[in-house]
Amino acid sequence: MQLPIKLGILLPILVVFVALRLLRANLFLWILAWTASLYVFFAYGFVSPIPGSAVTMYMAIAAVSLAAYVMSAPERTESFLRPLVRLAVERRWRPVLALLLLAGPVFAAWHTYRTLQEPVEPPFFARTIHPQPPAEITVHGTKIDLIRADNPFRKLEETDPEAFAQHVANGRRVYYENCFFCHGDGLAGDGLFARGLNPVPTNFTDAGVLPNFREAFFFWRVSKGGPGMPEEGEPWASAMPAWEKFLSEEEMWDVILFLYEFTGYPPRAIVEEHLAE
Numbered sequence: 001m002q003l004p005i006k007l008g009i010l011l012p013i014l015v016v017f018v019a020l021r022l023l024r025a026n027l028f029l030w031i032l033a034w035t036a037s038l039y040v041f042f043a044y045g046f047v048s049p050i051p052g053s054a055v056t057m058y059m060a061i062a063a064v065s066l067a068a069y070v071m072s073a074p075e076r077t078e079s080f081l082r083p084l085v086r087l088a089v090e091r092r093w094r095p096v097l098a099l100l101l102l103a104g105p106v107f108a109a110w111h112t113y114r115t116l117q118e119p120v121e122p123p124f125f126a127r128t129i130h131p132q133p134p135a136e137i138t139v140h141g142t143k144i145d146l147i148r149a150d151n152p153f154r155k156l157e158e159t160d161p162e163a164f165a166q167h168v169a170n171g172r173r174v175y176y177e178n179c180f181f182c183h184g185d186g187l188a189g190d191g192l193f194a195r196g197l198n199p200v201p202t203n204f205t206d207a208g209v210l211p212n213f214r215e216a217f218f219f220w221r222v223s224k225g226g227p228g229m230p231e232e233g234e235p236w237a238s239a240m241p242a243w244e245k246f247l248s249e250e251e252m253w254d255v256i257l258f259l260y261e262f263t264g265y266p267p268r269a270i271v272e273e274h275l276a277e
Contacts, residue, residue, distance in 0.1 A: 009045040013037045027079040031066055038062045131230050133220045139244050139252075144219070151215040151253050154267070164257075167250075171258030174251045182239070187262055197239050210265040215256050222252050 016033055025033075042055045050058075070080045087093045087100075133146050156164035175183075182201040184191040189203035204210055210218075220228070226238030243252060260267055 009041060013041065026083060027070070027076060028081075028083045031070065031080060034066060035059075035062070133217055134230070137220055137224065137228075139219075139223045140249055142249070144216070146216045146220055149216040149219070151219075151256060151267070153250075153253055153257060154215065167254045168257050168261045170251065171254035171256065172262075174247065174255040175258050178243070178246070179255065187259065193239075199238060201240075204259050205263055207265070210260055210263055211268060213268055215253075215260075215267045218256050218259070219252055222247075222256065 016037065020029060020033055039055070039059055042050055042058050070076050087097055135145070135147055137144050137146060153164065153167045156167065180191055182191040182193050182197065183189055183204065184194065184201075187204040189201040191201060194201050202209060221240075223242065223244040225240040225242040227242050229238065247255075
């Protein structure tokens with residue numbers, strides 16, 4: 001089942017190479033053909049698509065290899081550069097040169113425009129976005145009861161506003177050192193890396209997120225990350241790491257304080273009736 005798909009890519013490449021061989025093409029055309037063929041093969045020659053970053057890496061390796069081949073002998077270098085020199089100095093090729101010089105910026109502008117127009121969309125598959133957390137988790141060797149736990153620094157908002165502000169400031173530091181690359185400067189889930197992630201990062205400015213959950217829920221999500229998502233939340237391809245491997249408990253609680261303070265949303269309170277059950 002997979003072979004015809006690959007032949008559909010390989011056969012045209014082989015036809016191009018045979019044609020170049022029959023036409024006794026110069027080295028420049030051969031290098032151009034190899035570059036284009038390798039890109040087509042890497043980008044479209046596999047049933048399971050290769051990530052764009054991997055294609056870029058493979059093409060960089062291929063470019064270095066082809067450049068090494070061209071420069072391995074003076075005759076090859078001269079043969080490769082001869083068409084380029086003729087294009088640059090001969091009058092009859094000036095219209096083509098002008099067209100190529102214009103095509104570069106136009107293509108770059110078009111590619112940038114097309115990239116920016118791609119919508120940031122949630123995954124199409126069905127899953128529970130905010131699954132039920134476990135009753136208890138262990139973070140840094142400490143067991144935390146997620147049913148009864150609350151942010152240990154939240155009470156400082158009333159008892160010691162100055163200390164509370166320090167924790168919020170620390171949370172701001174933690175966020176902009178670690179989280180804003182994906183969740184964005186304004187916490188809207190539109191960070192630098194957001195367009196490369198599926199599912200997209202959580203938009204904390206959405207009124208349906210922070211106010212609907214207790215701080216302990218987000219401590220679970222921050223500490224355990226994508227790897228800690230339960231089965232009901234799958235399929236789960238979240239790039240969010242388990243931050244307990246990098247942050248202290250205080251830093252994770254502080255960044256949660258910052259999320260609520262920045263957005264102005266109040267956290268959901270513990271329901272005493274539920275605890276009584």
